Amino acid sequence: MDGRGHTEVNVDANTRQWNLDPCTEYRFELDPGTTLAIKLIYGHAEIFGAELADGATYLFGLECKAAVYTWQGCTIEISLPSTEYVSDETPMHAYANVHLALEQMRVRALRAMHGSPPSSDDEGSADANPEPPRVLILGPENSGKTTVAKILVNYAVRTGQEWTPMLVNTDPGEGGWAVPGAIAATPVSSPIQTSTPATRLGCAASSAPAHLTSNALLPLAYWYGHAEMKRNPLLMDRLIRNLGENVAERWDHDPEGRVAGMIVDTPASFAASSGAANEHRHALIKACVDAFRINAILVVGHEKLNVEMQRTYGNRMAVVKIPKSGGVVELDASYRDRVRKYQLQNYMYGKALQPPPGLSTKTHLQGGEQTADQTLNLAPVSSIVGFGDLTIYRIGEENMAPTSALPIGATRVVSEMQPLLVDPAQPGCGLYNAVLALLSSPNPDESERYDEEILDLPAVGFIVVTALDIPNKRMTVLSPSQGSLVGRTAVVGSFEWQE
Numbered sequence: 001m002d003g004r005g006h007t008e009v010n011v012d013a014n015t016r017q018w019n020l021d022p023c024t025e026y027r028f029e030l031d032p033g034t035t036l037a038i039k040l041i042y043g044h045a046e047i048f049g050a051e052l053a054d055g056a057t058y059l060f061g062l063e064c065k066a067a068v069y070t071w072q073g074c075t076i077e078i079s080l081p082s083t084e085y086v087s088d089e090t091p092m093h094a095y096a097n098v099h100l101a102l103e104q105m106r107v108r109a110l111r112a113m114h115g116s117p118p119s120s121d122d123e124g125s126a127d128a129n130p131e132p133p134r135v136l137i138l139g140p141e142n143s144g145k146t147t148v149a150k151i152l153v154n155y156a157v158r159t160g161q162e163w164t165p166m167l168v169n170t171d172p173g174e175g176g177w178a179v180p181g182a183i184a185a186t187p188v189s190s191p192i193q194t195s196t197p198a199t200r201l202g203c204a205a206s207s208a209p210a211h212l213t214s215n216a217l218l219p220l221a222y223w224y225g226h227a228e229m230k231r232n233p234l235l236m237d238r239l240i241r242n243l244g245e246n247v248a249e250r251w252d253h254d255p256e257g258r259v260a261g262m263i264v265d266t267p268a269s270f271a272a273s274s275g276a277a278n279e280h281r282h283a284l285i286k287a288c289v290d291a292f293r294i295n296a297i298l299v300v301g302h303e304k305l306n307v308e309m310q311r312t313y314g315n316r317m318a319v320v321k322i323p324k325s326g327g328v329v330e331l332d333a334s335y336r337d338r339v340r341k342y343q344l345q346n347y348m349y350g351k352a353l354q355p356p357p358g359l360s361t362k363t364h365l366q367g368g369e370q371t372a373d374q375t376l377n378l379a380p381v382s383s384i385v386g387f388g389d390l391t392i393y394r395i396g397e398e399n400m401a402p403t404s405a406l407p408i409g410a411t412r413v414v415s416e417m418q419p420l421l422v423d424p425a426q427p428g429c430g431l432y433n434a435v436l437a438l439l440s441s442p443n444p445d446e447s448e449r450y451d452e453e454i455l456d457l458p459a460v461g462f463i464v465v466t467a468l469d470i471p472n473k474r475m476t477v478l479s480p481s482q483g484s485l486v487g488r489t490a491v492v493g494s495f496e497w498q499e
């Protein structure tokens, strides 16, 4: 603890009160298996841009790492964190300034949409055709990109203008609202709460019980199937473009949504300037810029990348470097693996955090969606399907015999983008414990179909193969909801999950 910006008082053995000075933040990290409760007692406070309601208790778990920030000062009551400290050095002023600039762009775009004359604030602005902000956030690993994206989206929805900005997650390692391996976009209409890393970007409708879906998000997702960008950059390029097209189509019918703009979070590999990823990252940044018609780039705490982006895009759009927060936690590979497990567990079963010791289960709990007596337990369905009922593809990889086993002179050419049928009866088919994306239906008109149509179909749900019965040609799959799988098309990637 730095000893400045706060005082702390023990309330009882399990609870402490912290008085935070204005413009400071209380940071915490949770160990596996622990939960934390936070209650705002006095003043105003927010977690990554989402305001805390007065007197409500918020629960955190699954190794959550986050911060309670206060602009005006506040008192919070805390129980049992694993690691905690208060900092008075945060980049929140810089982030708020970015928000104000984006807000101006939205307001101008809205005025233009309504045909209203520009306001006196706009005088001197050369922009005859003001566009809403479409922002790409770039930065190295653990720079806080996702956190910045969340803060900016939350500030936008808090302005009282009823904006519903589009939040786009292009990091398949993170999963966002779907499961890891997917990239997705969703319009956000109420602040995204922070509670666990399994639902960092909020709760998707598919994994929220029906009585809570008013608060849930309806993402548009495409399935990449891997955590690493280098695994199939061409496929990623195509999926990013598909996502962009789909968002644009949605906005054609929703001009109000369009003026709220979009915030696009990216994987750290877009910023890594060494290694194998380097050759593809420029292409993928360009895919984002084109697909989402990006008109502003934020570079989080990386001088070289900032200069590079200035050179490449500075003549067509604002490229702004913003500071990295000292609170961002270095996440290692094993933490990321555990978070992916939490996400899949959450997708299937929902989340039910137990309040920490000493906290009554009758307490009014907030923090995302869970309340003490409405635990978010979902009931996934385990069903048996015949091998022929589900058509399963793998993109661009073959379960191959060694090249030496091929006829002399034969070469095996499998394009990275080629959908290959997977035969569940084949030993080593890789389906046991595999996560599969269920795709939306292909074009009903056969003549409109094409070989690579599979790549262009959005994912509408995810299932896990939990058993393969080869003699009887059937398999057991776990799915979050009822619904026949017969005749559906699925794609397998490299993610596995076991309870």
Ligand SMILES: Nc1ncnc2c1ncn2[C@@H]1O[C@H](COP(=O)(O)OP(=O)(O)OP(=O)(O)O)[C@@H](O)[C@H]1O
Residues within 6 Å of the ligand: 025, 027, 028, 064, 065, 066, 067, 139, 140, 141, 142, 143, 144, 145, 146, 147, 148, 266, 267, 268, 325, 326, 327, 328, 329, 330, 331
């Ligand atoms: N001010 C803060 N105080 C405490 N924890 C924070 C703070 N800012 C970010 N974090 C935590 O640090 C971790 C890393 O942040 P974040 O995921 O935003 O970084 P990133 O750059 O998007 O990561 P990646 O390397 O996956 O691209 C997250 O667990 C996040 O909740």
